[in-house]
Amino acid sequence: xxxxxxxxxxxxxxxxxxxxxxxxxxxxxxxxxxxxxxxxxxxxxxxxxxxxxxxxxxxxxxxxxxxxxxxxxxxxxxxxxxxxxxxxxxxxxxxxxxxxxxxxxxxxxxxxxxxxxxxxxxxxxxxxxxxxxxxx
Amino acid sequence: xxxxxxxxxxxxxxxxxxxxxxxxxxxxxxxxxxxxxxxxxxxxxxxxxxxxxxxxxxxxxxxxxxxxxxxxxxxxxxxxxxxxxxxxxxxx
Numbered sequence: 580x581x582x583x584x585x586x587x588x589x590x591x592x593x594x595x596x597x598x599x600x601x602x603x604x605x606x607x608x609x610x611x612x613x614x615x616x617x618x619x620x621x622x623x624x625x626x627x628x629x630x631x632x633x634x635x636x637x638x639x640x641x642x643x644x645x646x647x648x649x650x651x652x653x654x655x656x657x658x659x660x661x662x663x664x665x666x667x668x669x670x671x672x673x674x675x676x677x678x679x680x681x682x683x684x685x686x687x688x689x690x691x692x693x694x695x696x697x698x699x700x701x702x703x704x705x706x707x708x709x710x711x712x713x714x715x
Numbered sequence: 716x717x718x719x720x721x722x723x724x725x726x727x728x729x730x731x732x733x734x735x736x737x738x739x740x741x742x743x744x745x746x747x748x749x750x751x752x753x754x755x756x757x758x759x760x761x762x763x764x765x766x767x768x769x770x771x772x773x774x775x776x777x778x779x780x781x782x783x784x785x786x787x788x789x790x791x792x793x794x795x796x797x798x799x800x801x802x803x804x805x806x807x
Contacts, residue, residue, distance in 0.1 A: 611743070
């Protein structure tokens with residue numbers, strides 16, 4: 580790891596600003612202060628929806644150093660992330676992984692993985708393993 | 716076929732009365748476990764969880780005062796089980 584890279588960061592994309600920010604708070608409590616978690620939830624006016632510009636801004640900001648893992652909720656969140664990914668340079672793309680994972684469990688798993696100093700691809704895999712963990 | 720990799724070490728540890736293995740303590744535990752190469756499991760309430768998986772550990776539902784059994788297999792199993800047992804007892 581290059582010096583000063585720090586831990587992988589998380590980008591949480593949800594239709595709801597409150598889901599994204601509440602989950603960021605929850606994941607930060609479990610993972611500790613070394614992992615930066617960016618909440619990109621809600622539409623431009625704060626209503627339910629996604630803000631493509633904000634998602635792109637978050638991805639661009641995260642696409643350096645140790646990189647970022649992106650978690651999404653449903654439908655157009657996925658489309659917003661796809662659209663933002665299409666705007667990134669090949670070099671930026673090397674610093675970003677999108678996790679195909681349930682949002683809450685995936686964010687917790689990725690945040691704790693990130694806090695152990697893993698790569699963004701490993702954090703995404705940790706999130707994706709959440710699909711196989713039974714709740715009951 | 717190193718004989719050391721077959722070693723399975725078990726340690727009992729009791730959570731402090733006021734600390735459940737949720738949220739921040741669970742994260743601290745998983746982070747500590749992830750340092751070791753050994754396979755590490757924690758048993759409580761009749762369930763056994765992978766010590767390196769936060770979702771697994773949270774699913775244990777281990778409340779304050781719970782008796783945990785940590786078992787580790789692999790080259791650094793003894794160090795892992797010992798240090799995690801100490802960490803559990805010292806959680807705050």
